[in-house]
Amino acid sequence: MAATAFSVTRIGLNHNHFRRRRRHISRGGFTLRASYVRAHVPNSIVTIAAAGRHTLKTTLDELYASFNYPDSATDPIQIVGRFDRPDDREVVGFCAGALAFGRVASVLQSIERLLAIMGSRPADYVRRFDPRRDGPAFAGFVHRWTRGRDLVALLWLLRQMIDRRGSIEGFFCDGYDPSSVDIEAALDSFSTRALALDLTAAYGRVPSRPGVCYFFPRPSAGSGCKRLNLFMRWMVRKDALDLGVWTRVSPSQLIVPLDTHVIRVGRCLGLTRYTSPGWRMARDITASLRALDPADPAKYDFALCHLGMMNACGFMRAQGDAQCPLRGACRPRVRTRRPSPRPSARR
Numbered sequence: 001m002a003a004t005a006f007s008v009t010r011i012g013l014n015h016n017h018f019r020r021r022r023r024h025i026s027r028g029g030f031t032l033r034a035s036y037v038r039a040h041v042p043n044s045i046v047t048i049a050a051a052g053r054h055t056l057k058t059t060l061d062e063l064y065a066s067f068n069y070p071d072s073a074t075d076p077i078q079i080v081g082r083f084d085r086p087d088d089r090e091v092v093g094f095c096a097g098a099l100a101f102g103r104v105a106s107v108l109q110s111i112e113r114l115l116a117i118m119g120s121r122p123a124d125y126v127r128r129f130d131p132r133r134d135g136p137a138f139a140g141f142v143h144r145w146t147r148g149r150d151l152v153a154l155l156w157l158l159r160q161m162i163d164r165r166g167s168i169e170g171f172f173c174d175g176y177d178p179s180s181v182d183i184e185a186a187l188d189s190f191s192t193r194a195l196a197l198d199l200t201a202a203y204g205r206v207p208s209r210p211g212v213c214y215f216f217p218r219p220s221a222g223s224g225c226k227r228l229n230l231f232m233r234w235m236v237r238k239d240a241l242d243l244g245v246w247t248r249v250s251p252s253q254l255i256v257p258l259d260t261h262v263i264r265v266g267r268c269l270g271l272t273r274y275t276s277p278g279w280r281m282a283r284d285i286t287a288s289l290r291a292l293d294p295a296d297p298a299k300y301d302f303a304l305c306h307l308g309m310m311n312a313c314g315f316m317r318a319q320g321d322a323q324c325p326l327r328g329a330c331r332p333r334v335r336t337r338r339p340s341p342r343p344s345a346r347r
Contacts, residue, residue, distance in 0.1 A: 224282045
């Protein structure tokens with residue numbers, strides 16, 4: 001990795017500490033590679049010395065650049081990137097994003113199992129997908145609370161989208177307004193129209209709340225839509241990590257995928273006034289980042305998330321900013337224990 005322009009200070013987290021924490025350093029199916037840490041963060045995690053010398057934008061831009069390497073994480077997007085054709089990347093990207101919840105190993109295993117069924121040309125598989133003929137291959141498929149028939153329903157919905165509009169992007173753009181500030185209304189329209197498509201071929205008698213609904217959340221219901229926003233980031237943005245498959249949606253309108261790491265770092269940086277996770281917080285954090293980079297606010301997502309994964313952010317923790325990579329720019333609000341009342345003497 002090329003040397004960055006900012007000065008660094010080492011903090012006391014060595015390789016053994018990092019390996020002990022490795023199982024916890026995950027987000028939606030990806031984790032930092034130990035090889036990346038050994039190569040680029042020898043003996044410790046580095047922290048940006050930003051206080052008094054850089055603006056928040058400069059600090060975050062440098063942080064973004066330091067994480068913008070394809071080998072910096074084991075991530076579902078790397079599975080998507082194995083495919084060369086845009087239509088395959090779109091289909092695999094949606095399925096991988098849909099399954100990006102739970103433990104890293106489980107997420108990657110489930111994606112690979114799905115691709116083993118779909119074969120080397122997943123987009124062609126979806127175009128020909130028939131629930132009655134192809135559904136039995138998903139018997140016994142379980143990913144946390146998702147069952148095989150929910151994936152059958154998902155692939156059936158994707159086929160209907162592609163049949164109607166030629167691609168998932170085409171279906172999405174039926175509800176997309178290029179003049180909107182962000183994609184809130186477009187996501188709401190996308191999920192609503194997707195769930196209005198036929199489901200009987202997949203479920204027979206459709207449950208009142210079928211499992212496939214989990215893949216199509218709506219901002220209007222308060223959901224942060226993390227996995228949809230993650231898929232959108234992969235498809236719309238283009239850099240060393242994101243694939244830039246879609247051409248009709250502007251990166252300026254993306255919303256940051258909201259997870260526990262982004263929430264913690266975002267609150268520590270004062271990027272949101274909200275304390276409860278959901279769409280309002282996701283939009284608020286994105287608005288703050290849009291003020292720093294109006295053309296591409298979601299570019300900071302990967303770096304902010306990985307800061308949280310490193311457990312260096314001290315927001316509402318006793319450690320404060322002692323290990324904070326953004327020390328000087330953050331406001332950790334150290335939580336202190338109140339002294340217990342002195343017990344009264346017995347009489």
